Amino acid sequence: MLTLQQWRPKSKLEVPETPLTRAKFPVIDAHNHLRSVTDAAELVDKMDAFNIATIVDLDGTYHGGFDAQMKKLVEPYPDRFRVLCQVDMDQIDDPDFGRNMARHIEECVKRGAAGVKFHKTMVGLKARDKDGHYVKPDDERLRPIFEQAAKLDVPVLIHVADPVAFFEPTDENNERYEELFEHPTWTYYNVGTPGFYELLEAQERMLEQNRETTFVVAHIGSYAENLAAVSKMLDRHPNMYVDTAERIAELGRQPYSSRDFIMKYADRVLYGTDLVPNAHNTSYNYRFFETKDEYFPYNTLEEHNQGRWMIYGIYLPDDVLHKVYVDNAKKLFFKNR
Secondary structure, eight states: OOOGGGOOOOOOOOOOOOOOSSOSSOEEEEEEOOTTOOOHHHHHHHHHHHTEEEEEEEEEOTTTHHHHHIIIIITTOTTTEEEEEOOOGGGTTSTTHHHHHHHHHHHHHHTTOOOEEEOTTTTTSSOBOTTSOBOOTTOGGGHHHHHHHHHHTOOEEEOOOOOGGGGSOSSTTOTTHHHHHHOGGGOOTTSSSOOHHHHHHHHHHHHHHTTTSOEEEHHHHTTTTOHHHHHHHHHHOTTEEEEOTTOHHHHTTSHHHHHHHHHHTTTSEEOOOSSOOOHHHHHHHHHHHHOOOOSBOSSOHHHHOSOSOOBOOOOOOHHHHHIIIIIHHHHHHSTTO
């Protein structure tokens, strides 16, 4: 008998397929992590092959990471990469934390930073202060950082919550059972972290309290499973944008809702992948945004199996596609060029 991990069903559905290796327009991937890249020239060759004009790298970490990424990527290829800087959450208990981090951001922007990145480990799910309290995105100690970003006119790209299923029991009802079985440390169920809806409430307070700051709330505003809820957030908070990084699996299984959502918020959705480009993850992304293809994979099971389902294309019109692929990211991440 086969185990679930061994099962690799092949669909017998006969429908048109549109394999795409190049995007219709030179895209800006506004959400990626390039710290593991050792050969920038090789990456640029891949970008050329897949018609990726620019990648926004989020790995400008505090302890030398920003300078290292700038030297590795931006210095040799200034038109192909943008780097976001990060702050040091280990200093959260320092009375001068906000002032020191605001000064750090200003220095990074002077050296070419295109914005500020907050990882989920920095707000909500990992970082804690000396009293053991999790630092959530509405923490007052973060306000000077957000205010500095607004003053410098650079966006804050923030990852607040993970998929809803990660906060539920890893049992027979969990649609991401295989993913959590392979990565048991990814669950937040009953481990003491803030709950999913608690994080979303803190996210909304952050947006409300910092209305002058532009936020890109990663992964479809933290809630790709519920586009109606994200729509309400976007309506309430004009300073909020979202990116699509690692969420075509969610968007592609609700193609009607996804198409309506992106058409309505075409000026506030940024293309992102979260993945160093390869033939699979670029082609499936392009097929989702550009074609009417039905029932195709969002990634290979070997690369990242989020859930055992297929997706459908949403065939965006050219004007909307160009905004998602290019214009929105250019508006936010190329201000200080």
